Amino acid sequence: MKPAPFDYHDPETLDEAVSLLGRLDDDVKILAGGQSLIPLLNMRLARPTALVDLGKIAELDYIREDNGGIAIGALTTQRTVERSQLVKDRLPVLYEATRLIAHPQIRNRGTIGGSLAHADPAAEYPAVALLLDADFKVRSASGERTIGAADFFVTYLTTALGPADVLTEVRFPLLAEGVGWSFIEMTRRHGDFALAGAGVTIALSGGECSHARIVLFGVDATPVRSKAAEQALVGQELSEELIASAAQTARDEIGEPLSDNHASSEFRRHLAGVMTARALTEAARRAGWVN
């Protein structure tokens, strides 16, 4: 297991990184925690000519409150997110999602920016970002721009980022008072990538569903919203039957899930329905539903 040779750069500021990336050719790769990129280098599935390691850019490692949301620097490790009291108290759905990522060793190095930029369709962070409608701050030699989660994930392992773009921050809005949430997945073993998972936010007014958002992951080329299932819920009296039929809608709504040696496409579709029903039930209870 040996990567092919490459040039290595370790800028200490974001400005330096951005100007380096602007100068180098398109075969350059950004390195963050390395937990996706280094296995790919080791297997020679990636052969960049140069790496720009962001690891020394301390200004990209932070978690802070930011008018009604939580802003997290791209270089913040999954472990730091997991241990943040602010995240645990104010955005428990992000904490729960982080706990589902891999193992201690991986979370100790893997970064939130790397997870989002890598955009594995079965990964947790892209799904939470879509569930909460996070904003992505991006810097390149030509300036700064913000991309919404709905436009960020393009297809399998592909985002709206160009080769010279640095993701610098992700900003999660907080959930409004009374909104229930759930984030769950099915894996073969603890810490594996999800075979299928679901994230849900839901709000109730009286017994009626006034807001519902459902994101499924592991079942398509990117995390996907189940808009038909959301629509089937809103304005209706919440009941076990309604949840079961919304889950059926979500299951039918997805395209053709991946089939591999971990699970068949049909099994992933089945799991998507099961995860949706469980997540809706848990989120509704957190929103005060008594069934």
Next chain:
Amino acid sequence: MGKVNISFTINGSSHQIDVEPQWTLLEMVREQLHLTGTKEGCGTGDCGACSMIVDGRLITSCCMLAPQADGSDVTTVEGLLANGDLHPVQQAFIETGGVQCGFCTPGMIMATKALLDRTPKPTLDDIREGLAGNLCRCTGYTKIYEAVMTASGQEI
């Protein structure tokens, strides 16, 4: 493709050396520093055999490039020995039979050390979580969990 000059401490001793940028920390430690206690199982972050502690955090050294260790404090399994005496975690693995072929053992021991540094009296669930990134094909894990309980001074 130029070498990179890095400084770091490993098991308490300081080094400043030139490394190939494409070398992993694992390869540098084994091939350049000749510390062969740490093993390579998979090279993809899946097995934990290559676990080391870097700046207080457990990591898989096959998924860290040598230049990324610049400025760091690295501990490998060799660093646990104190004046020729085995570390209590190493001793506990021997006493409970937590070692069979031994290939996973250096990684298991580093994961246990990292766990006990933060959580001196772990529950069985803490142990399962702390060692979740380390695979063992021999022991069936029970003896390893017993080793961790023993090392933390708890009844099995």
